[in-house]
Amino acid sequence: MDPNSILVGTIAGLIGGAYLMYGKKQRKVAPMISGALLIVYTYTTDNPWVLLLGGIALCAAPFFFRE
DSSP, X not given: XXXXXXXXXXXXXXXXXXXXXXXXXXXXXXXXXXXXXXXXHHHHOOOHHHHHHHHHHHHHHHHHSOO
């Protein structure tokens, strides 16, 4: 595994965990789903560019799908 993909995957996983905790605490569905997908997404993708672009899209998703 490439060190860049490990770094991007770790950062995406941390942000995903924060989104998941925030969504659970505020009882909002969009951040919870986005956080869970960010955590799982890092295990399924190995390319650092795909990880970065997908992570940015998943981080921005709760801002577009508000309740």
